Amino acid sequence: MQIVAQSPLTPTRDTTGELYNLPTTLYFNPLLEAEFTQSNNYTFRTIGSAYANYHILPELTLRGEFGGDFTNLTSDRYSGSQSNFGQSVGGYGEAYSARVENYDMKLLLTYANNFSDAHQLEVTGGFEYQPYSQFYSKVDGQGFPNDNLKTLASASQIVYGTSYLTEYRFLSYFARANYSYREKYLFSLTGRLDGSSRFGEDERYGFFPSASAGWILTREDFMASIPVVSFLKVRASFGVIGNAEIGDFDYLGKYGVASYNGNPALYPSTIENPDLTWERTQQLDIGIDFGFFGDRLNGEIDYYIKNTSDLLLDVPIPATSGIMIQTQNIGKMKNNGIELVLNGDILVNEFKWTASVNFAANKNEVIELAPGQDIIDDGGSDVLNVVKVGEPLGVFYGAEYAGVDPANGDALWYVNGPEGSDATTNDFNMANYVVLGDPNPDFIAGFSNTFLYKGFSLDIATQSVYGNQINLNGDHWMEANGAVYDNQTTHILEAWQNPGDITDVPQGRLGFSNGDQTRSSRYIDDGSYIRVKAITLGYDFSNRLMKKAKLSSLRLYASAYNLFTITNYRGWDPEVSSDYVGPEDANVIAGNDFYSAPQPKTIVFGVTIGL
């Protein structure tokens, strides 16, 4: 998307049809990349599972399960001699292949007995073993005689080759007992002992118990007098769950492998943390399931509290140690929230209308970090997200933008010093960082409707997010008031020009930072939106007609996606995904819009034929 950085006056092709490049274009022309780079990915995935039950006694069953999920991925890429990557080396080719093996083996012994119609008991014990491995290899070559020869066989020089294997394993022992009395009162107890290869020898296993109870009121006699209520169940559960989603060998002090001048080299890559162990979350959940009018209106409401301790976080450590990050169990976090689902068959006659609403609100707060520690901030000069005590995970933290000095066009920030005045400064280094926003939404909601009339059907699905902020990371270049040569947004036309100008866009100064510093509130905006995500209008031909045509079904339809959005967000699309952070940081580094491609508006026409 960074083609928008080019001047809008840039011509695309010359009179002979060749794409322009530097120096006609400001930066390397990405269209050359589109035209002279080729990339193919092939994924083959096989999923299989098998199980067998063996009845030792009528009440006692032994069950074995064996599942496998195998992925083979190969990709090749060729950057031609006119592409950015290939131009100085006569074409650059890459070949990549990966294999992922994921097994799941379970052995369960179950005792089930209905002692009478009143008492039902089921007790299960067993274990589960899940080994995972991932292997890939990659080879790069350069110096191709001709752009039509794209495989590495034609490369004059192989410049890179590697292979890589990583593994993890989980081994769990568990026991579970379910008991119900007359299918009115339901109880369950579970205990799990989970082991993970991701932790050191003394910290490998965690014990995670849970218990739940439910009461189906509509099975009680006294509810029979309220016929409007067709189903009512109250339930509560309390349990502890564990999380081991970290790198595969983070607990070890390790040396990585490199090379210098063709000689093999080793370097320390992590510092040992033998205490690394499971992150634990205590979760209390209270819920009601209900149905009215013969379940024409039904739904569920849940309230939960989750208290997480021993958070698994990547913690910055002094670089004077030689290492910058260590995975540690640090601090506590709390989540609480409600979730609501409501489904209704509103019209049930010839014209049918069913509607569904869902709503979820979550409040997250970091309760504590290491003793004496208030913040984990490893954002450097361009990432705003931090982990801060008393705030939600991943809040934006930086200098608070205070607009423009009318006298000289300097960008200003609030000092936000301890004395609490509203003094401002034009020296970014003098502005104390404060919390500037929260990438987590207050709530998300969805609303979907289906209308049916004769053969016609209409589905409308909307989604909405409310109360989150987004950091427009790309505006640090696109709205830099001319600090760089990049094309700028029209907002920059409001830049300060003469003493006395009142504006929030600082004076343009080519080559100098004047308010384009990334870690400020200047580029943060509200990300709330309501979007009509999908509309589908269809027509199903009648069975009678189908019989004549010897078809089982025939459906014509038209769908439109992302047709319509209501938002005040000033970027391209509030439904952003930051494609430049790894998944391991996704819970902290959230809500960044860095040239994120907007969701496409798509209209699809289709025919479905059933033979």
Add this chain to the structure above:
Amino acid sequence: MKNQSIENKLNRNYDHQLMPSQIRVFHSGIQFMIITLAILFTVACTKPLELTPAQVLTNETALSTDASVKQVLVGAYDEMALDGLFGGEVLRNSELFAGEGEVVWVGTFEAPREIFNRDILVANGDVEAFWAEAYNCINICNNILSALDVVNEEDRARVEGEAKCLRGWMLFEMTRYFAQSYEPGQNNTQPGVPIVLNPTIVIDESSTPARSTVEECYAQVITDLTEAESLLPESNDVFVDQMVAASLLARVYLQQSNFENARDAADRVIASGNYSLMPAYKDAFNQVENTKEDIFAIQISEQDGENAMNEYFATASNGGRRDILIEDAHIALYPSGDLREDMFYTSQGDYLSGKWKNQYANIPIIRLAEIYLIRAECNQRLGTATGAAPLDDYNKVHTRAALPAATAVTLDDILMERRLELAHEGFKYHDVKRLKGIVGTMPYNDNKLIYPIPQRELEVNKNLVQNPGY
């Protein structure tokens, strides 16, 4: 504009996903028992949670044998060759930081732009990378020094010498950038950087060192380099040897204005007779092998290493980003006929340095020409002729550029020769500092003319203090 890959948008994806299949295979009790027993056997008779990583070694193995300690030593060079260190940015930033009037930064990366404008944010990414990579290199050296007893006896002195040489060198570079200048004849109690002499085993209270003084930093640098010079062999392939340590000592003493010691160290290098100037100036650059003139160079090849000097100084067709242009004012410094002026080339009407045209060339770090000019300057200042008269050393460098031999030489002549000979090789900032020059209108000791301590370090180490002005 960050150079983010757009490959994801260009990829064509072919997904061939087979439908999940639920297959029942076991019909008899015997088959069932076989699979169950197999699972049980796997879990019970192996230690399923005992995994060892495939690509990395644990601490104990890495420092346990002669061969592996030597590979850790190679790791120190690999670290040193990173972008943030001698892969280029240590040199590049010296040219940018004091470059006003001679070079101009036109790139989009904000970290070098801040350095060029002498308006550095405390979270500047390049400053942070320099700090982190230098201390990583120091930690590698400390790990090697802690494991010398497993190194074969005949190599032990060399390995110790290399580790001490690199450790002292890193400390020297950091002290020059993060602290106010060494002032000869003063106490130099101004804060330098933390001195770390032990390997990191665990993170504890010793992991948050305070800043030592500039005096203490220089003393440690000189101790390490002096020991290295006595431990190292006279030549050592492409790795640091006795002459590299002596050359570095010459640089360190020169930075301290300790001209006697600088002269003597330079003289030891020249007297070794191991090096000679390339007949043609241009042949000292863009070479894939060390030249006779290279005392030390970072090794780059197609397969290994990245030349960050090329990245910033060269045009796209030479593999670079064309971020640093050379101002006419610099070109005008060369006398007519100076072959060194021919090193520059033009692109879109602007001058670029031709020293960094080949992206797969080695990066010369210490050339013999510098050592001649150190000896000449010190002899000139001291009125001595140790090794050679200043005029002779000066003419060695001067005439190689096809200029007529001088018959007399002044200190200013030598300093100008140094400025031209070593242009855009990372000397600019350090020379401004020791010669008490100015950058634009900023005096050499301005608070803004040193780096800030990285913000992240201040946050994780309460024993550090920030530099005044930040």
